Amino acid sequence: MSGTAGDTVSELMASLPPELKKVATDSHYERLAYTHDMSSLDGFLTSDWLKTLPDLVVLPRNVQQVAALLKWAAEHRVPVTPRGAGSTSLFQSVPAKGGVLLDLNCLNTIGPWNLERPSVQVGAGTIIYELQEEAKKRGLSLATFPSSAPVGTIGGWFNNGGRGYGSLQHGSLLNQVERLEVVLAGGEIVQCTHQSDPPIQWFFGSEGTLGVVTSLELKLEPKPTSEAHMAFGFSNIGELQRFLLKTIDGPFLPYNLTFVSATLGGQPIRRINWDAILPGTFLAVDFFGDADQVEQGVQRVRWLKLEHELHQLPKWQAEKFWADRFYNFRLQRTGPSLLGAETLMPLNKISSYVEGIGALATGSQKPMITFGYVTSRQEAYVTTMFWTDEARTVQYLLDLSLVNSIYRTAFKFGAKPLGIGLWNTPYLKYAYSASERRKIRERKERLDPSGIINPGKAHNPPVVLKPRLFGASMTALRIFRKILQRLGRVES
């Protein structure tokens, strides 16, 4: 874990304004806690070329402390990496260049509420699940929420593109945000709207590289009074895609559509360990709304089911699958470890992609599981995972080349990586067009010309993550893996 020498750390601590010293620490043990996220790559890949160990950790209690910190950081030219729950896996909120780790979890106030509009003001560190629970008490609901709601913060979710359950009906979180409080590099506190300069949109999905989001005003929906859950089994992914496209071809959209494909050579992969016993390829359809809306949706899907002669799974399985919506991580228990890739995939390419993954799984002798949920009429948030063992370093390193292969398969079908952070910087051109990349660079130049906020990510990656060098390394690993596989030295 590369870091700054002890003396320098002490000097930095000493130079903090008194009001920040109370909420800061230079404890090595504390700083270690922020050198990773869900990703486990840090152990052997992050050493000299990355400075993941922050020099200080600051845990502000209010926006004034955030502003004071950014003012101090600008004066001392110290990098600042903002962090919510740290529940992503691309190092979006892990320092790449040391400096200050700004832990925003204590900015977790909920309210005031406006029950007429209805809307609520929340601190960026508010846990999404808790916000939803508070909204429910008032007869309200978030329009959308992520599968990581029990841990994710609202600020973190906003910074990472805010898609989730309900996005099919309501769009991304961007549609729900009416006002945003941001602290800019230098310490200026700005209130943004969709029309302001800079506007809310600039910060949405910016992964904490343009400013520190401290509070959001969110539009809310009435709490649904009715819900229904259905699930269908399919013999192949092509059938599933055809049915899926039919269900969204009309004025009424379900609240959510989740699909799973966990087959290898047509046989279901049983190790996926879903609590409900489900077939290898299935689609869950969820409805929320008032009783009439839900009934209309159910009737329409029932009609489609008859038309497609589908096998409908028992109601309890569909309900159990929805009840477990926050627990995709249970896959880990079948581990020992998991690796994978998350992308935004055009809906009409899901079938081709899954078939491509099937070929990859067969060729690499690695069972793979693909699942995702539909986020718009055009796209789905798709995750593909496979099992590995991070305790076996060589095997794990070779398996990393398969992550690259999954991404390459996805890009072939027009998918975009879901998030950039540090590890996806080689795929930047797939995430954004050339003009989008230029615009993002211009915004960074304007809002953070000294590169204080979350440096070393996206547009300025370390050398080993420059696309050419990274691509060559992955090709080498892939070839090496294939050779070892032929020699029977790679485990599935």
Place this chain on the structure above:
Amino acid sequence: MGVEKDFSFGKLHSEAFSCIQCGYCRRVCPVYRALGWESTSPRNKVYQLQNLLSTYPPLANLPEEFSQRFWQCTNCRRCTQVCPTHLDLMNLWQGVKHHLGKKGYEPASLRSTRERVKRNKNIFSLANENRSFWAMPLQGYPKVLKPENPDIAVFVGCVASFYPLVSGIPLALANVFLKAGVKAYFLGADEHCCGNPLTTAGDLATAEILAENNISKVRELGVDKLVFICPSCQSTWLEEYPRYNKGQLPFRLLHYTEYLADLVDQGGLDLKPYPRRVSYHDSCDLGRHLGIYEAPRRILRAIPELEFVELANHHQDSLCCGAGGNLYMVDQKLANKISQPRLDQIEESGIDTLVTACAECRQVFTLGLQDRKSPVRVLDIAELVAELIREG
């Protein structure tokens, strides 16, 4: 003798590396929520453990904070409850504390508690012969505590035996049993500490000696039920004692609320009305650990005119009082901080009376509400029943 749980480095390694670092445990961990630093979260404890288990020898050169953070735990089991990969985090914490204790990395307060237990057979600096001083106001004391041919034996636990603020609990229960005609045998000086502070710190040899005494004293009575006041003692008996006994114990282990609830159902308790708004606090040990949620509620519902309301978090989602896992002993300030959200809920609920079934919770809430000058009355269920029971 084979009393070791599997706390081998191999087992700890396999559990620790099954953690995906998702952080679901952060939201529910009372210590993390009170302190806010990532290092206090269960997720980080596992992360640091992964690092220290990857060195050779494992768990060598432990940073002081590592040990400190592991002891800052109330054993509330919320982390285990929400873990999406179903890690038995409680077992992991216990395993790490076992190694920490063996290496001498334990808080001074726990070390001195262990020494007191070895010396006095209880967690206090008091002679064990005084275990039944709480019963002095009982008519017929001390003979009344040791009936011939008892129906049940009662294990009071150190806290309720010696701590003045909660010594009314065994007194109340003894009165209830007398009025209900139950021949309850209180072990008194024959009762030794259940061994929880010792097993927690890895001193299984001494814990075994205490356990053997306790098992033999109850066995001598020939009863088929051992009734507990302290859920933590009951957990220790349930989890640890069958191994010391080399098999199942020859009597049932019951919490006193279960026994009283059965008496209520059988019409064995005639209770006066209590026209108040009352709520019940599910303790971590009695609820999440022992799974006893309904027995206390059955008793309360049997009280005429009592208006029962649930607190905002109840049953398996109940909040920790802050005192569990010996934290009150290790870091009282932190324990008090942890209790604040629950105290807020109690005050916001609009109740007159809060009822508990754990001496430690009773103690924390009594002091916490006194500090807030709250009018809410705090009672153990045994105390409430003793107040309302009519002569049989």
